[in-house]
Amino acid sequence: MNSRMQQVQAVLDELGAPRDAWQGGELAVTSPIGGETIAEVATTDPREVATCIERAGHAFRAWRDAPPPRRGELIRLLGEELRTHKRALATLVTLENGKILTEGEGEVQEMIDICDFAVGLSRQLYGLTIASERPGHHLLERWHPLGPVGVITAFNFPVAVWSWNAALALVCGDPVIWKPSEKTPLTALGTQALFARALERFGDDAPADLAQVVIGGAEVGEALVDSPALPLISATGSTRMGRAVGPRVMSRFGRVLLELGGNNAAIVTPSADLDMAMRAICFAAAGTAGQRCTTLRRLIVHRSVSEALLPRLERAFASMAVGDPLIDGTLVGPLIDAEASKAMDAALDDARAQGGQVSGGETVAVEGLSGGHYRRPALVRMPAQTDVVRRETFAPILYLMEYDALDDAIAMHNDVPQGLSSCIFTTDLRESERFLSASGGDCGIANVNIGPSGAEIGGAFGGEKETGGGRESGSDSWKVYMRRQTQTVNYSRELPLAQGVRFEVE
Ligand code: NAD
Numbered sequence: 001m002n003s004r005m006q007q008v009q010a011v012l013d014e015l016g017a018p019r020d021a022w023q024g025g026e027l028a029v030t031s032p033i034g035g036e037t038i039a040e041v042a043t044t045d046p047r048e049v050a051t052c053i054e055r056a057g058h059a060f061r062a063w064r065d066a067p068p069p070r071r072g073e074l075i076r077l078l079g080e081e082l083r084t085h086k087r088a089l090a091t092l093v094t095l096e097n098g099k100i101l102t103e104g105e106g107e108v109q110e111m112i113d114i115c116d117f118a119v120g121l122s123r124q125l126y127g128l129t130i131a132s133e134r135p136g137h138h139l140l141e142r143w144h145p146l147g148p149v150g151v152i153t154a155f156n157f158p159v160a161v162w163s164w165n166a167a168l169a170l171v172c173g174d175p176v177i178w179k180p181s182e183k184t185p186l187t188a189l190g191t192q193a194l195f196a197r198a199l200e201r202f203g204d205d206a207p208a209d210l211a212q213v214v215i216g217g218a219e220v221g222e223a224l225v226d227s228p229a230l231p232l233i234s235a236t237g238s239t240r241m242g243r244a245v246g247p248r249v250m251s252r253f254g255r256v257l258l259e260l261g262g263n264n265a266a267i268v269t270p271s272a273d274l275d276m277a278m279r280a281i282c283f284a285a286a287g288t289a290g291q292r293c294t295t296l297r298r299l300i301v302h303r304s305v306s307e308a309l310l311p312r313l314e315r316a317f318a319s320m321a322v323g324d325p326l327i328d329g330t331l332v333g334p335l336i337d338a339e340a341s342k343a344m345d346a347a348l349d350d351a352r353a354q355g356g357q358v359s360g361g362e363t364v365a366v367e368g369l370s371g372g373h374y375r376r377p378a379l380v381r382m383p384a385q386t387d388v389v390r391r392e393t394f395a396p397i398l399y400l401m402e403y404d405a406l407d408d409a410i411a412m413h414n415d416v417p418q419g420l421s422s423c424i425f426t427t428d429l430r431e432s433e434r435f436l437s438a439s440g441g442d443c444g445i446a447n448v449n450i451g452p453s454g455a456e457i458g459g460a461f462g463g464e465k466e467t468g469g470g471r472e473s474g475s476d477s478w479k480v481y482m483r484r485q486t487q488t489v490n491y492s493r494e495l496p497l498a499q500g501v502r503f504e505v506e
Contacts, residue, residue, distance in 0.1 A: 004031050004095065008038040008186065011092045015085055016193040022186060027215065029186055032098035032334040033324060035371020041185045044214040049223035052177055055209040056148035057229055059175040062207035064145040071171050072122025074206060077198035078167070079115030082108060089159065089190055091326075096186045097158050098334040098372070099288050100325040106454075111163035111191075113457045114473060118167035121478055125172065136492020143482040145173025146255075147231040150224035152245070154237040155336055156291045156394075158184035159191050161259070164461070164473045165234045165481075166195075166211060172481040174232070175210045179224060181237075182217045183336060189213065221245070228252050232481065235259070236293075239392070239418070239466045246468070257480055258468025259461075261392040262420030264443070264452040265298035267409045267435065270305055272425035276449060278309070280425070281398070282316050284451030286377040289332050290396030291340070293467075294421040294445070294453035298389060299400045300409045306402050310381065313398075314359050317377045322364040334372040335395060341373040344395035347388055348378060351399070354386040361397065390416045406431055414442045420463030421445040421452035444471070 001009075008031070012022060022029075025042035044052070063071065082089065090104035099107070125143050132139040149169045153161045158180060166176045180188035192213045199206055214220050218241075225233055225248050235245045236259040249256040266284070268277050284296035301309055325333030335341050341363070348361050361378025377396035382389055389399045403409040413422060422443040424435040432448045435441055444463035445455060455461050460475035462468070471477045497503060 002036045004034060004036045005038050008092070008095055011088050011095070012039075012186065012190060014088045015092070015190040016197060017189040018193075021189050027182065027185065029096065030337075031095050032336050033095065033326070033372055034369040038095065039186055041189070041215055043216045044220055046216070046219050046223040049214055049220060050227070052209075052212050052214055053148065053224070053227050053229045056175040056177055056212060059207040059209045060145070060148050060173075063175060063210060064173040066173070066205065068122045068125055068171060068173070070205070071173060072119045074198060074202045075115050075118045075122070075167050075171055077201050078195055079112050079119070081194040081197050082112045082115065085194055086112070089187070089194070092187050092190050093158060094325050094333075096184050097155060098325055098336060099291075100330050100333050101328075103288055107157060107160045110160040110457060114163050114167045117457055117474060118171045121168065122171045125478065125482070132488065133498065134490070134496045136494065137488060137490050139486070139488050142485050142487055143172075143479065144485055146481055146483045148175045148177060148229065149481060150227070150230040150233045151176050151178045152221045152224065152233065152235040152237065153178065153180050155181035155183040156288065156293070157236075158187040161236045162188065162191060164457070168472070168478045169481045170210065172478055174481050175212075177212045177214060177224060177230070179214050179216070179221050182215070185215045188215070222248075225249055226252070228254070231255055232257065234470070234472065239468075242466075242468050255480065257470035257472060259293070259470050259472065260466060260468040261418055262293045262295070262463060262467055263297050263390065263392045263416045263418040264294055264421040265300055265413045266296055266422075266452065267403075267406075267413060267424045268299065268301045268305060268309060269406065269424065269426040269428065269431050270302045271428040271431065272305065273427060273449070274305065274309060274312075277425040278312055278316065280423075280449075280451035281313065282320070284453045285398040286317065286320055286332050286396050287453065289335055289375070290377065291336065291394055292453050294455065295396075296398060296452050297392065298385070298413075298416075299398055300403055300412055301400060302409070303402045303404055306400065310379075310400065313379055317360045317379050320377060322374050322376055323366045324369060332374075332377060332396065334369075334374050338373055340395060341375060343393055344375055344378075344397065347393035347395065347397055348380070350388040351380045351382065351397075354388055355383040356380040356388075356399070385412050385415060392418060406434060410435065410440055417466040418463065419443045419465035420467040421447070421455070423447035423450060423452045425449055
């Protein structure tokens with residue numbers, strides 16, 4: 001057994017994940033840190049998924065009648081478990097996904113934050129009262145639990161995305177079935193073990209199977225996607241995946257929440273605080289080794305400041321510590337796998353062919369970790385926003401383009417198929433308000449003087465166009481996990497019809 005495997009075992013044991021789930025199974029899980037196998041996870045036969053869905057249906061029929069604040073208590077306990085085991089789960093995230101430890105901890109903190117949010121929400125699932133046009137009537141809108149939810153997640157936020165969905169869904173009265181990425185099943189098993197602990201402390205009024213995990217690739221996801229017993233599928237991943245999943249769910253009139261690829265930009269105007277912009281750009285472009293959906297991929301810089309900014313960025317990118325994500329001081333960990341590294345090479349080749357000047361981006365040899373795919377973040381000066389810039393490459397590549405007029409910058413900003421996150425660096429109120437206006441940036445998230453990544457859970461998260469249009473996490477995102485019922489009650493002795501219609505029968 002290699003030492004990485006020992007580390008993983010110790011963490012999974014601490015979290016309480018049953019050994020038969022991650023030993024001797026068919027799915028070999030590798031750590032991107034050194035490429036070694038760290039576990040062999042048991043997969044779910046797509047035919048078994050039907051049984052899981054049936055169990056979730058039983059759970060739903062009991063859970064939907066539990067008072068929402070009682071449901072919130074379960075999420076409060078889950079938040080406590082996450083607080084207690086934050087370091088262990090974060091370490092597992094780093095071991096399995098390769099993000100640096102502080103980002104692994106940040107991801108678990110995000111889970112804790114959404115639990116807190118959901119506990120409060122459990123007393124605030126507000127409906128509306130609406131003025132009725134008829135005398136002696138009242139009209140209202142109530143929110144009821146929807147049903148079991150299928151949650152499909154990507155490798156890059158292996159645990160937070162589940163919690164955004166599960167904390168809200170469970171408080172709303174819906175059980176969840178989670179299909180994590182086949183690249184990161186261990187963090188799902190670790191999270192599931194913490195959920196089981198919370199459930200044990202909760203008491204016996206919680207039904208079994210409120211949260212289940214199914215393991216495997218697209219075929220296991222498809223078994224969820226096609227089931228009419230799951231009224232909502234929340235799917236996070238590439239636009240390619242969304243194109244397959246979205247129409248399939250809609251063809252059975254299911255509800256779909258899609259969180260897909262991004263191609264996020266920053267506009268840097270002449271009035272920008274460049275020191276602040278520099279730090280924000282570095283984290284947003286190179287953090288998580290460029291593997292966030294909100295990673296900064298396009299820098300649209302006013303011609304008058306690009307000569308000042310470019311060399312500073314090149315120096316910063318060249319000096320960033322690339323290496324073992326478990327070591328303090330490392331800023332850029334490995335890419336998830338060889339395929340991701342190849343995709344980075346292909347994008348850099350395309351960029352050169354389309355007139356780009358590339359600095360950085362080379363492979364970094366890390367001592368003792370020859371099986372990992374470590375890359376220095378690349379900065380690519382482009383003559384225009386060409387095809388390669390308009391597609392999402394899930395790697396640390398930042399394309400830089402220049403502009404002269406803010407309207408042109410905004411037009412370039414919006415001229416990509418994706419619409420997730422965006423930002424502007426400016427100290428000019430007119431520029432920032434123009435960017436935030438109806439004819440400004442077209443993304444689901446728009447920031448001023450911060451980078452496009454690292455959203456807080458309080459706001460609704462998601463994006464437009466090929467990003468899929470879904471919203472999860474804060475604000476009123478909870479509504480997607482519930483069904484809305486418009487109720488009209490007649491407490492009079494008359495039967496007036498709406499719109500004054502007369503229909504007299506003897
Ligand atoms: P991916 O699309 O390869 O896989 C995502 C998940 O979908 C996995 O669990 C996979 O098994 C499953 N899947 C794939 N095809 C499927 C199908 N036909 N039916 C059902 N399930 C299917 O994505 P990835 O490489 O894991 O993640 C990176 C991508 O995810 C990037 O494009 C990134 O921008 C995006 N992402 C978006 C958000 C967001 O909130 N918008 C968040 C994280 C990641």
